[in-house]
Amino acid sequence: xxxxxxxxxxxxxxxxxxxxxxxxxxxxxxxxxxxxxxxxxxxxxxxxxxxxxxxxxxxxxxxxxxxxxxxxxxxxxxxxxxxxxxxxxxxxxxxxxxxxxxxxxxxxxxxxxxxxxxxxxxxxxxxxxxxxxxxxxxxxxxxxxxxxxxxxxxxxxxxxxxxxxxxxxxxxxxxxxxxxxxxxxxxxxxxxxxxxxxxxxxxxxxxxxxxxxxxxxxxxxx
Amino acid sequence: xxxxxxxxxxxxxxxxxxxxxxxxxxxxxxxxxxxxxxxxxxxxxxxxxxxxxxxxxxxxxxxxxxxxxxxxxxxxxxxxxxxxxxxxxxxxxxxxxxxxxxxxxxxxxxxxxxxxxxxxxxxxxxxxxxxxxxxxxxxxxxxxxxxxxxxxxxxxxxxxxxxxxxxxxxxxxxxxxxxxxxxxxxxxxxxxxxxxxxxxxxxxxxxxxxxxx
Numbered sequence: 001x002x003x004x005x006x007x008x009x010x011x012x013x014x015x016x017x018x019x020x021x022x023x024x025x026x027x028x029x030x031x032x033x034x035x036x037x038x039x040x041x042x043x044x045x046x047x048x049x050x051x052x053x054x055x056x057x058x059x060x061x062x063x064x065x066x067x068x069x070x071x072x073x074x075x076x077x078x079x080x081x082x083x084x085x086x087x088x089x090x091x092x093x094x095x096x097x098x099x100x101x102x103x104x105x106x107x108x109x110x111x112x113x114x115x116x117x118x119x120x121x122x123x124x125x126x127x128x129x130x131x132x133x134x135x136x137x138x139x140x141x142x143x144x145x146x147x148x149x150x151x152x153x154x155x156x157x158x159x160x161x162x163x164x165x166x167x168x169x170x171x172x173x174x175x176x177x178x179x180x181x182x183x184x185x186x187x188x189x190x191x192x193x194x195x196x197x198x199x200x201x202x203x204x205x206x207x208x209x210x211x212x213x214x215x216x217x218x219x220x221x222x
Numbered sequence: 223x224x225x226x227x228x229x230x231x232x233x234x235x236x237x238x239x240x241x242x243x244x245x246x247x248x249x250x251x252x253x254x255x256x257x258x259x260x261x262x263x264x265x266x267x268x269x270x271x272x273x274x275x276x277x278x279x280x281x282x283x284x285x286x287x288x289x290x291x292x293x294x295x296x297x298x299x300x301x302x303x304x305x306x307x308x309x310x311x312x313x314x315x316x317x318x319x320x321x322x323x324x325x326x327x328x329x330x331x332x333x334x335x336x337x338x339x340x341x342x343x344x345x346x347x348x349x350x351x352x353x354x355x356x357x358x359x360x361x362x363x364x365x366x367x368x369x370x371x372x373x374x375x376x377x378x379x380x381x382x383x384x385x386x387x388x389x390x391x392x393x394x395x396x397x398x399x400x401x402x403x404x405x406x407x408x409x410x411x412x413x414x415x416x417x418x419x420x421x422x423x424x425x426x427x428x429x430x431x432x433x434x435x
Binding site: 181192 | 314315348349351354414415416417418430
């Protein structure tokens, strides 16, 4: 099979305007994945399925990843004029100060597709798509029209992560009930406070149980 | 009232009863006859929720033979069933349906909560989608721990239930729920809310147990 780099160039030549990026996998398996921009993902996926050499006709798995906002701090040396008193006279002197600079990389949701070829007996090729952010730009193109197997799994990703797949024929919750409002697999999900009876609590569960107990006793005292 | 002691007034002196039996005279009470009839034909409802159901099916098969206890007739309708074996994980999506099925069963009805999940949520207790024990919504007669419990454990639970039925009195304070006009016959079905089931438990059935350390 072609290497990831070769597949990347093949997609870029076949789909004009597609911006691809290789997300390296540092493990011994070295299964690097292809990050494709949402606008050209559908065309890229169609190419992967229909290309005579690749023929990735089998979608094995669709999953989601939640990446939180990342805050990185780095120390930067800044030179700027500072007022100083030298021999009783106030003058401006350039001084180098070390400052910590905080940069926030906005979080996003990611959909990951694992593709194989039944015809050519090769794979996997891993395809990734990323949303704009985690709150209002969560649309990604649905790949269900290309691989029918994606239908239920995209519903599951929608249910648990909240990615909205545009073009999906039947995007409803699949595991949780329809009136459910949360996305349980997101990393900032807080589960219901039903820690009233934890006979063998430890670690995080113990903390939650103690917090619940404190909250209910103050409620009862009021 | 423990399981070991007889709850009803003994109408006939037990020794006299044995003596009369030796002479070919059979003496009994309506209560004994009634309880004997009920305990000997407890028909379970045919439904399973997870892997515990496989053990339940094994229990009904020839090797363990639940038919020995008069319970081989699994009924596909709650209207014809006496016993609900909650065999497996009760998810929050499934819980309202389980309570609804229980409401549709005719009295007298009994519940066996089978396995770690059905009694407490089991390995999924801290998850977002699993009910922490079906006893939060419906009264459970026998709890069986295990993951899954072996068929022997289910048979043991069944025998415990039969013993419990045998000791029920038809009158008095300890009479079963279905003979008590004031006792609730229907149990509220929880609503599927925006974040969790509403209410999270039925306070008439379940209160927070006191942990003694």
